Amino acid sequence: MSARSFNNDSAPTTYDSMTVLELKAELDRLEIPYASSDRKARLIELLKGAD
Known part of the structure; x- marks a missing residue:
């Protein structure tokens, strides 16, 4: 379970889903x-x- 919470995918791969602001x-x-x-x-x- 702790491995799941450790896995944070908020790295550069999420830039596309971010707004310009x-x-x-x-x-x-x-x-x-x-x-x-x-x-x-x-x-x-x-x-x-x-x-």
């Missing part, structure tokens, strides 16, 4: 710069590059 918040948290005009695909690209 959530992605920007994550970029802010990681202090990764982005343009306010960046689209979702670009935001995901930046986050994946930070891994």
Whole structure:
């Protein structure tokens, strides 16, 4: 049972299911710069590059 709670799939694979606002918040948290005009695909690209 403890292995199940240890398995956390909130890694980069969930970026696609996040909203643009959530992605920007994550970029802010990681202090990764982005343009306010960046689209979702670009935001995901930046986050994946930070891994």
